[in-house]
């Protein structure tokens with residue numbers, strides 16, 4: 001099922017053709033992400049599904065799965081964040097088009113003839129999936145520095161997807 005994936009693709013043409021690309025990339029090849037990782041010796045698996053929606057928009061749905069080894073910000077030991085995220089996006093040429101998108105589609109801004117750098121897109125998605133302050137679940141911390149220290153109960157649960165959703169809601173500033 002793994003294909004030879006080019007580094008850069010023409011997303012407009014792939015959308016026209018309804019193509020699906022899937023494969024994997026080494027985390028070590030993503031420098032901004034690798035800087036945050038304690039272990040870059042893994043791959044990220046991805047699937048990109050290009051197509052058109054009802055309104056004839058060119059769309060791409062990105063699925064990524066990766067195990068990211070991060071430093072827990074509570075105990076400073078390593079922790080693994082399992083990322084399994086699906087992001088529906090629409091290809092847009094500029095901010096005006098981006099603003100007109102329905103809420104469920106994230107804008108993927110590209111010049112009309114521009115190519116899409118797959119590794120960069122995936123790296124951006126993984127960066128978004130990392131919480132601002134990654135932590136183990138409370139019981140998994142090896143040396144809790146502030147045992148029993150007050151932490152608002154609502155923040156207890158580490159749910160990267162909730163955080164991702166928050167980022168997505170407020171985060172499209174470009």
Ligand SMILES: [Zn+2]
Nearest residue numbers: 072075136141
């Ligand atoms: Zn910890």
